[in-house]
Amino acid sequence: MKRTYTCLAALLLVIGLCLQAGSAHAQPAEIKSNDSANSSEAKANGKSKNKGAKKKKSTKRSHKVGPRLKKMLRGSGDEVIRVMIAAEVPATGFQEKPLPRESIVMTPRDMQRSNVERIERLVGPKTKALLRRIQRLDPEAKRIARHRISATLTRAQLRKVAKWKAVRRVEASRLAVPNLASARVAGHVDDVHDLMFFKGDGVRLAQVEVYGQVNGSHSFLDDSAITQGSSSACNGNNHATQVAGVMLSRHWDDRGFAPNAELFAAGRCGVTVGGNNDMQILVDETQTALNWGADAVNMSYGDNIRSGDLNGFDQAYDEFAMDYWRTLVTSAGNNGSTSCHGAPAGGWVTSPGKGYNIITVGAYDDTKSTHSMWNCSSWNGPNSTNSDRVKPEIVAPGVFIRTTTGTGNGFFKASGTSFATPQVTATAGLMIEANSTLTYWPEAIRAILVATARPVDGSDGTPPHADAKAGFGRLDSERAVVGALNPLWEGTWVGCGASWQVQRWVVAGQRVRVAASWFTDPDYSNYFDRPSEDISLEVRNAANNVMGTSDFDDNTVEVVDFVAPASGFHTFEVDVDACHTSTTGRYVSLAWWID
Numbered sequence: 001m002k003r004t005y006t007c008l009a010a011l012l013l014v015i016g017l018c019l020q021a022g023s024a025h026a027q028p029a030e031i032k033s034n035d036s037a038n039s040s041e042a043k044a045n046g047k048s049k050n051k052g053a054k055k056k057k058s059t060k061r062s063h064k065v066g067p068r069l070k071k072m073l074r075g076s077g078d079e080v081i082r083v084m085i086a087a088e089v090p091a092t093g094f095q096e097k098p099l100p101r102e103s104i105v106m107t108p109r110d111m112q113r114s115n116v117e118r119i120e121r122l123v124g125p126k127t128k129a130l131l132r133r134i135q136r137l138d139p140e141a142k143r144i145a146r147h148r149i150s151a152t153l154t155r156a157q158l159r160k161v162a163k164w165k166a167v168r169r170v171e172a173s174r175l176a177v178p179n180l181a182s183a184r185v186a187g188h189v190d191d192v193h194d195l196m197f198f199k200g201d202g203v204r205l206a207q208v209e210v211y212g213q214v215n216g217s218h219s220f221l222d223d224s225a226i227t228q229g230s231s232s233a234c235n236g237n238n239h240a241t242q243v244a245g246v247m248l249s250r251h252w253d254d255r256g257f258a259p260n261a262e263l264f265a266a267g268r269c270g271v272t273v274g275g276n277n278d279m280q281i282l283v284d285e286t287q288t289a290l291n292w293g294a295d296a297v298n299m300s301y302g303d304n305i306r307s308g309d310l311n312g313f314d315q316a317y318d319e320f321a322m323d324y325w326r327t328l329v330t331s332a333g334n335n336g337s338t339s340c341h342g343a344p345a346g347g348w349v350t351s352p353g354k355g356y357n358i359i360t361v362g363a364y365d366d367t368k369s370t371h372s373m374w375n376c377s378s379w380n381g382p383n384s385t386n387s388d389r390v391k392p393e394i395v396a397p398g399v400f401i402r403t404t405t406g407t408g409n410g411f412f413k414a415s416g417t418s419f420a421t422p423q424v425t426a427t428a429g430l431m432i433e434a435n436s437t438l439t440y441w442p443e444a445i446r447a448i449l450v451a452t453a454r455p456v457d458g459s460d461g462t463p464p465h466a467d468a469k470a471g472f473g474r475l476d477s478e479r480a481v482v483g484a485l486n487p488l489w490e491g492t493w494v495g496c497g498a499s500w501q502v503q504r505w506v507v508a509g510q511r512v513r514v515a516a517s518w519f520t521d522p523d524y525s526n527y528f529d530r531p532s533e534d535i536s537l538e539v540r541n542a543a544n545n546v547m548g549t550s551d552f553d554d555n556t557v558e559v560v561d562f563v564a565p566a567s568g569f570h571t572f573e574v575d576v577d578a579c580h581t582s583t584t585g586r587y588v589s590l591a592w593w594i595d
Helices: 002-026 037-054 067-073 108-135 157-160 189-194 240-248 279-292 312-326 419-436 434-441 442-451 478-485
Strands: 079-085 142-145 148-154 165-174 174-176 202-208 225-229 262-267 296-299 301-303 327-331 361-365 392-396 401-404 411-414 489-495 499-506 511-518 533-540 546-550 557-563 566-578 585-594
Touching: 002 148, 002 296, 002 478, 067 079, 067 157, 067 165, 079 157, 079 279, 079 312, 108 142, 108 312, 108 434, 142 279, 142 312, 148 157, 148 262, 148 279, 157 546, 165 312, 165 392, 189 419, 202 240, 202 419, 240 262, 240 401, 240 411, 240 419, 262 279, 279 296, 279 312, 296 419, 301 327, 312 327, 327 419, 327 442, 361 419, 361 442, 361 585, 401 419, 419 434, 419 442, 419 478, 434 442, 442 478, 442 489, 442 511, 442 557, 442 585, 478 585, 489 499, 499 585, 511 533, 511 566, 533 557, 533 585, 566 585
Parallel strands: 202 262, 202 296, 225 262, 296 327, 327 361, 361 392
Antiparallel strands: 079 148, 079 165, 142 148, 174 301, 401 411, 489 585, 499 566, 511 557, 511 585, 533 546, 533 566, 546 557
């Protein structure tokens, strides 16, 4: 009997040690948690109290029906309306992923597959049940992504469907339009190719286009490296081929940013809502590209509705970024001024570029001795509770970009954010080639791009305030790849009310730029007004003097820029000041660049 008790005690001891190790793994040593939930709450309340004097109190809005659809439902008659319906499903949260310094047992694609299967178990049953119910009204209704359904219903049916408890949101369809337009010198990408020898080998990029196929017969595009989507029916479309050329061209003078990468070309042909450039069809195409195994996805298109409000399409793409752990890059749009092809006033960034988890790219003009923002690059929005979202985050050359033509073997010069965007997407691919861990750390890719960005002449992009049109600065591919390779970044899970510190040596007189980046939870009930967490960034020198702080209320990127007055270890600290959901924290990445 005594021997039995001894064995039992030993077993309990082993179990206890395993649980302790698991707990230590879940919360790394460098993360400092507050002593209690009360201290976290007090910190968050104190912060909001200080900000309250200069912020207007927001009013809570209902987001059950999209604002455009609300207006359409007020009309008379019973015409059919194309919609995207989101099912009311359980929140999926985040699945644990390896930290940058951990050994990786599963491949990135195996981890992605595991995460997607987990989410399907959570959201699939309710989504399929709602789909069957909607198909009684529209037999052609189909599931297009995660928990979203595409359908065409009458006004009377929509009024009825909007009242169902199984429905989270109903959104009117939108047209996707090309954000039309290689800037190698400005982005310093030649040094990445010729000195660092990264050209995109082994990297999978994808592009999702309003129109379809890339001109694979072009002499300077490697057809064997391009997979044409089965639904891409438009042969030799100019826009798709021009976008592909910015990434993949193998011309000796007009070489693309990642000429050796593989490409999946997804898209549809058509010109009407309900046709193949219906925005929700392109949502489906994006999921096809991700399932193909894209490491980064380029979207040089945006919706045709000019507004500062987020919508279900922004939310769908934020879901993709979170569910697949992948980098999604989209163009800001070409509506910066009313002089730009009749664009409406406001300069609104187009969807899905208003999303929290998406990298949105604007365009600047590098054709002159002094570069400046292109007047047509969209810059305004999106709306948020405290009106301090920053979009675009980064800009790249977008004026007179020379790239491949849709027919023949020629080259063509065009302008637009469509051609700035693939420069950033391809650079993300080069960063992944340099450090494969970044495949499943898209938060870090954004942080590195922002930390290594350079100012646009005449812009005021010095944090804590980003420039109104240039965001956090212009792309520098060489610095971004160096930042990925060294690596000049870290990433971890930070709990609510906790802080995370990274220390680096800085020499007096050096300029330092630190960026923090994280994803918001798309399942968050107030998604359309503000992100699911409020996170701040503070930098202190060796004497514990504050060198700079960044504390946007509604943004998911924070940046501190300073010149060190003295040498010593500097502390970069991330604080999760408030969580507006039931989740326990967020994956956060820090990146830095020291000149």
